[in-house]
Amino acid sequence: MSKTVSSTPELHALRQKIDATDEEIVRLIARRLETVSQILKEKSGRPAMLRDAERERQVLGRVETLAQSLGLSGPLARKIFSEIITHSLAREAAALSGGEAQTKQISVAYHGTPLTYNHMAAQKYIGSSGQSARFVGARSIAEAVDSLVAGTVDLALVPIENTSGGSINEVYDILRERDLHVVGEETLKVDHCLAALTDVPLQILQRISSHPLALDQCSAFLATLPRALNSPSVDSAEALKAVADSGDPTWAAIGAPEAATAFGLTILRRGIGNHEEILTRYVALARAPESFDVRIPCKTSLILSTRHEHGALLRCLQSLSDYGVSLTKLESRPRPNRPWEYMFFIDIEGNVADPRVGAALDDLRAQALFLKVLGCYPAKATPAELQASAVKAVPAAAGVAAPAPAGVPAPAPTGAVPGANTANSDPTRAGAPDQTAVSAASLPDNSHYRLAARATRGEDTLVRVGDLLIGGNGFTVMAGPAWVESRDQVGQAAKLVRERGAHVLRGGIFKPQAGHDADQGQGYEALAFLAAAGKAFGMPIITEIMSPDQVRPVALHADILQIGARNMQNFALLAEVGKVDRPVLLKRGLSSTIDEWLAAANFILKQGNGQVILCERGIRTFENATRNTLDLSAVVVVRERTHLPIVVDPSQGTGHRAYVAPMAWAARAAGAHGLLIDVDAGLQAALASDDQSLTTIQFGQLMEGLSRWRA
Ligand code: PEP
Numbered sequence: 001m002s003k004t005v006s007s008t009p010e011l012h013a014l015r016q017k018i019d020a021t022d023e024e025i026v027r028l029i030a031r032r033l034e035t036v037s038q039i040l041k042e043k044s045g046r047p048a049m050l051r052d053a054e055r056e057r058q059v060l061g062r063v064e065t066l067a068q069s070l071g072l073s074g075p076l077a078r079k080i081f082s083e084i085i086t087h088s089l090a091r092e093a094a095a096l097s098g099g100e101a102q103t104k105q106i107s108v109a110y111h112g113t114p115l116t117y118n119h120m121a122a123q124k125y126i127g128s129s130g131q132s133a134r135f136v137g138a139r140s141i142a143e144a145v146d147s148l149v150a151g152t153v154d155l156a157l158v159p160i161e162n163t164s165g166g167s168i169n170e171v172y173d174i175l176r177e178r179d180l181h182v183v184g185e186e187t188l189k190v191d192h193c194l195a196a197l198t199d200v201p202l203q204i205l206q207r208i209s210s211h212p213l214a215l216d217q218c219s220a221f222l223a224t225l226p227r228a229l230n231s232p233s234v235d236s237a238e239a240l241k242a243v244a245d246s247g248d249p250t251w252a253a254i255g256a257p258e259a260a261t262a263f264g265l266t267i268l269r270r271g272i273g274n275h276e277e278i279l280t281r282y283v284a285l286a287r288a289p290e291s292f293d294v295r296i297p298c299k300t301s302l303i304l305s306t307r308h309e310h311g312a313l314l315r316c317l318q319s320l321s322d323y324g325v326s327l328t329k330l331e332s333r334p335r336p337n338r339p340w341e342y343m344f345f346i347d348i349e350g351n352v353a354d355p356r357v358g359a360a361l362d363d364l365r366a367q368a369l370f371l372k373v374l375g376c377y378p379a380k381a382t383p384a385e386l387q388a389s390a391v392k393a394v395p396a397a398a399g400v401a402a403p404a405p406a407g408v409p410a411p412a413p414t415g416a417v418p419g420a421n422t423a424n425s426d427p428t429r430a431g432a433p434d435q436t437a438v439s440a441a442s443l444p445d446n447s448h449y450r451l452a453a454r455a456t457r458g459e460d461t462l463v464r465v466g467d468l469l470i471g472g473n474g475f476t477v478m479a480g481p482a483w484v485e486s487r488d489q490v491g492q493a494a495k496l497v498r499e500r501g502a503h504v505l506r507g508g509i510f511k512p513q514a515g516h517d518a519d520q521g522q523g524y525e526a527l528a529f530l531a532a533a534g535k536a537f538g539m540p541i542i543t544e545i546m547s548p549d550q551v552r553p554v555a556l557h558a559d560i561l562q563i564g565a566r567n568m569q570n571f572a573l574l575a576e577v578g579k580v581d582r583p584v585l586l587k588r589g590l591s592s593t594i595d596e597w598l599a600a601a602n603f604i605l606k607q608g609n610g611q612v613i614l615c616e617r618g619i620r621t622f623e624n625a626t627r628n629t630l631d632l633s634a635v636v637v638v639r640e641r642t643h644l645p646i647v648v649d650p651s652q653g654t655g656h657r658a659y660v661a662p663m664a665w666a667a668r669a670a671g672a673h674g675l676l677i678d679v680d681a682g683l684q685a686a687l688a689s690d691d692q693s694l695t696t697i698q699f700g701q702l703m704e705g706l707s708r709w710r711a
Pocket residue numbers: 482508544563564565566587617649652
């Protein structure tokens with residue numbers, strides 16, 4: 001566009017004057033930043049918030065008035081100073097979060113090639129923190145994230161939403177699946193321009209390239225160029241570069257003005273987007289969470305699954321509202337492999353270091369079925385006005401009074417859930433404890449299992465597994481081979497236990513000893529056999545995991561994760577199951593008290609996973625006539641003390657197949673929510689591989705009896 005003007009000495013002098021003025025402006029901005037950091041030092045020791053919205057309003061008002069009095073545009077002055085203020089706040093926030101991090105060079109992955117919007121966003125993010133970085137372009141968002149997981153970069157900056165295109169679902173799915181943490185956010189204004197090799201009239205253009213989304217965002221402008229064909233490219237920078245390399249004056253590309261200039265192109269038209277203000281929000285992901293000083297206005301991002309109760313989402317949102325925590329975003333995404341079930345992505349204003357936010361999250365954990373804190377990070381994509389209200393709401397003292405729980409009892413389950421038994425009208429259950437009659441005052445100290453405590457939630461927790469609800473008035477039978485040995489063995493077992501009324505297929509996959517048979521399934525191979533059998537006969541599957549690294553891979557295929565008796569206090573394992581959105585069956589330790597067991601369950605709940613089923617499987621006593629002493633009184637005690645469901649394993653509990661059915665009946669009478677039973681479908685009793693597994697015939701008789709009892 002710029003016409004070459006022959007240089008004169010006067011022009012040269014004026015240009016030098018402009019250069020000097022620009023330098024002066026930059027120096028003044030640097031001086032302003034320096035003063036801001038002096039102010040921060042002045043404030044340190046006093047718990048003042050970093051951002052003072054009232055003061056910002058005054059500053060912007062003053063510069064606007066001054067600009068207008070000098071014949072300049074007031075809004076322009078306001079815009080320039082907002083940018084300067086935002087930048088200096090980000091610098092100060094970074095300084096508060098530890099100075100040494102700033103001197104180290106970090107590496108940041110982004111999707112695309114140099115000078116794409118994603119790259120510029122990464123540069124902006126790093127620039128505002130005062131750090132220096134090496135930027136690594138990846139071929140896809142997934143590749144950028146993979147390099148973060150692999151440890152080849154320190155951060156990945158990925159786009160999460162766009163004001164014209166909406167949410168970027170791929171990134172939400174990554175946040176759900178991966179153990180990554182949001183440590184920052186950035187916004188970038190998408191300012192599309194059209195650029196070509198030289199200053200040509202728009203009418204001669206024959207081809208226009210860019211990322212498909214960018215072409216979409218400029219559709220109205222492109223419609224005015226009917227002769228030009230749209231030609232999608234991998235990203236906008238690639239398109240600009242291709243035009244620069246082509247030597248073809250009839251080819252143009254859409255991208256950022258900075259990028260167009262960097263590739264030596266001529267900008268034909270600026271601001272060609274359909275909407276004047278297109279913004280993309282990015283999140284910075286890291287392998288470990290970061291914490292930020294309470295003075296920094298922060299956002300916290302969460303993933304939430306609600307309970308299967310009326311008004312469940314409402315009650316979760318009420319928890320936030322009760323503590324004065326505002327939402328900035330609520331987005332729903334389908335739960336994987338759970339048709340028509342949703343999880344919610346929530347951004348709240350607040351720093352987890354703020355006791356008020358911590359208390360709100362504790363309350364939310366008690367309401368939610370699953371809660372994952374994705375990260376707490378300095379807020380950038382929030383208007384200053386909203387931040388002002390967050391500042392005012394910070395309590396003066398640390399002690400935050402918890403609001404009274406809503407106390408709305410959930411309606412009783414309808415019992416119409418296919419597969420689950422309903423015992424609403426079963427007179428034999430009259431002896432089961434009436435939890436609502438137990439007053440909290442009469443209960444022992446529950447402070448070490450507060451989230452699991454009956455006093456925290458009046459209603460029974462119902463753990464949903466496919467169409468089944470475990471807990472409440474249901475009675476769920478989980479049965480199958482103690483060990484998965486082959487595809488045929490577990491397939492046959494699934495068929496036979498299903499025909500006899502089992503709801504869930506059980507099977508061990510990580511057998512300590514290696515197999516002696518070529519056909520023997522082990523580990524993940526056995527898991528595939530178990531999953532195929534469950535699928536073939538319409539049963540969810542449960543299997544035991546023994547180490548944290550098994551949790552996520554197994555959770556991809558298993559519907560319930562079992563924690564064995566020996567691992568009840570394996571806190572690394574409990575921590576990991578607490579972070580995935582899968583129901584967990586927690587067996588009682590061989591020598592654990594009920595309180596220790598509930599504390600272990602509470603630990604899982606505290607990580608965010610509220611879908612815990614307890615399982616009594618016998619404890620070690622002096623008695624050796626049975627393998628363990630099945631403690632059925634635990635069922636009654638547990639139902640009194642916690643809202644979590646409890647099932648009984650009479651197979652491990654007694655160790656003798658002859659004792660399994662009587663104890664199964666007794667468990668039912670004591671108020672258990674279900675059974676876990678070993679069934680060896682292949683063989684006669686005499687040939688069974690262990691002492692405790694029922695034959696198919698015995699299992700059939702037990703189920704027949706139980707169903708007649710229920711009728
Ligand atoms: C099992 O159920 O396969 C098992 C090993 O049980 P426990 O952890 O109760 O011994």
